[in-house]
Amino acid sequence: MKWMEMPKPELKKLFDGTLAAYEGRKAKGLKLNMSRGVPGREQLALSNDMLTILGEGDYLSPGGTDCRNYGGLEGIPEMKAIFADILDIRPDEVIVGGNSSLAMMFDNVAVNMSHGVRDGEPWMRQGRVKFLCPAPGYDRHFTICEYFHIEMIPVQMTGDGPDMDMVEALVSSDPMVKGMWCVPVFSNPEGCVYSDGTVLRMAALKPAADDFRLYWDNAYTIHNFSGPRPAIPNILRECEKAGNPNMPLIFASFSKVSMAGAGVAAMASSLSNCEYIRKRFFVQTIGPDKLNQLRHVRFFKNFEGVMAHMAKMADIVRPKFELVQNILQKELGGLGLAEWNVPAGGYFVSFNAPRGCAKRIVSLCKEAGVILTGAGATFPYGRDPWDRNIRIAPTYPSLDELREAMEIFCLSVRLAALETLM
């Protein structure tokens, strides 16, 4: 029976029972932080051999580079080749960076503020820059915009990706729209894979601003855990065909493939964009840590090695996502209270609570020892217009911890819903 249709006295009885169950759980004093998409121990352990993969005197890349010394601003060729295969582009379209693709995104925005895009007018001198932000979306993208006082325009997500009618209308009409965040495969948090139509329309945008860029954060392209790796059109090639060769800036990272804090990040773009970036890198840095790239090259060997590794990763991650689905279904299914997605990859389950309940649920969970991502974090400025979206990040806890946490979560959802209904 849907709770909306339930008579008050029954709701009251339900509330009392739920509250008692919740208080019981709370008394157990669980402490669990599920606020970020952090790999769990077993996932990290998959790459433990990387700790010892370099032998004595083992510092030359296959191509003969001394990875200990300075130089190699774009990374060693073998690491570029692996990224190129993952992104289905050419190695010379890749620039390998440090351990953080977030830092590479921040850096690109920072430099556009002071220098403009490819020596265009600096954004700082153009007035208030705007970015389109598919929402719900990745909070760290939004934080970068906030930091640089970039106005964020939320774009509704659909099952096919961002609402392209809205995107086309905004991008083609407003020259202050300079960028758009995209997580095209297994979007954060919804696990959405952009449809072919969405990608093709994205590539064919006719921006009013000639310095408009797609920030194509392909963080989860190899993170399928249920079913095959999604194939979406190649954004670099499609943008070329559509006459927008320099529009996409692609980002990728090994943070959720090898070691979260000691992975390797990269960006990819047109040869001509890469040339611009290289020039800046010469001023900016002594170059990335090539020894860590060598560790990755030795450990993964090649694209096939990466994919074999990700198959093992999927086996670890899958049961956690299944557990989340099972508990949500068991505890909340059929009550007409909430909706959630069933992702085939990525790192999150996007949960839509009854309107006006997300903050309350997150707070109830916190009181009972489970820290979730803050309600609203998945929206620009932390403002979820309906206060309903919650990002569930199942990877970090063990299965036992996750079960307990999800039961507390479901109790909190029921409690918050009942408070509203009564």
Add this chain to the structure above:
Amino acid sequence: MKWMEMPKPELKKLFDGTLAAYEGRKAKGLKLNMSRGVPGREQLALSNDMLTILGEGDYLSPGGTDCRNYGGLEGIPEMKAIFADILDIRPDEVIVGGNSSLAMMFDNVAVNMSHGVRDGEPWMRQGRVKFLCPAPGYDRHFTICEYFHIEMIPVQMTGDGPDMDMVEALVSSDPMVKGMWCVPVFSNPEGCVYSDGTVLRMAALKPAADDFRLYWDNAYTIHNFSGPRPAIPNILRECEKAGNPNMPLIFASFSKVSMAGAGVAAMASSLSNCEYIRKRFFVQTIGPDKLNQLRHVRFFKNFEGVMAHMAKMADIVRPKFELVQNILQKELGGLGLAEWNVPAGGYFVSFNAPRGCAKRIVSLCKEAGVILTGAGATFPYGRDPWDRNIRIAPTYPSLDELREAMEIFCLSVRLAALETLM
């Protein structure tokens, strides 16, 4: 006999002999790049054990941090402690970064352009920012200024550091002077150690701009190779005493201690500056590579370990600097042509050729297969007003290569001088 006093026919004879010797060397077809301060093979080999220092399952820091995972924006405490001891400050005044202190300097300037210093007026909105640039100085500092269109004001170096009369006059009178580059110990390229008086006057500056900062690049503080480590006053403490607690931004790095491209960099400043930087780091990055910090902590253990390592480093570097001095003295001593410094540490010998000859010498060396740092690179905008300063970087070549290169260098100096005299 000084060449200036030599009669023309003798000069002609000397020229013919020198040219023949130079052509003979050129015919040997040497290929040697001495353009940058790059550690040589033996230096890097000192840290080779770092490649294999982490054992199986060896990823927990002494304090229990899982160095594989996300988090730890300021670095692991044990790495902070080592930097604190090197810089003689407290660990909480240190923020550990990635592998490049240059990147940390660039980053600080970049953020000041868009955000100002500590939420002050962004430099981009204040008009043309100026930096004081002791000259000769480090070309990469100058390149950062050029990139951000920061006007560079050269300040003459003296034996005690930058000309402080000029520094005080400029800093106290011009609110657009926002920064000054300092390499206080074994300055690049002159190997100058700032005197106590210079450091104290620096700390007591009364800047017209409240967002003025000292960029205190302490790159060579433990790089003494002849004699004890220089003790200069502690800039952080002296600035506190003088009422300028937030003025210094200190940078340091292991690039020339462990692996050049796979070292660990850090910056240090007042607690209150560190707090600001931490807030930005949260937006900017997933955090530094803590596994590489762990490698450093395991390898060096502590400050004493670092110093013992640097003593071995000195033994490798010293003979190269001695060789340079011997050849310069033998080939050019007493001729009244050139001057050069005799550094007790650092990475360079600063050579002053006859005026108007530096470009010609670098070009003659290049023709004979020896690439030097470009003439002028040690001055802002690459403009050496006397075209005489050349930076010699002796560390990278082997002793045999270095001998050959220095002989070619001296022949080139003689040739260029004779061309001018005749």
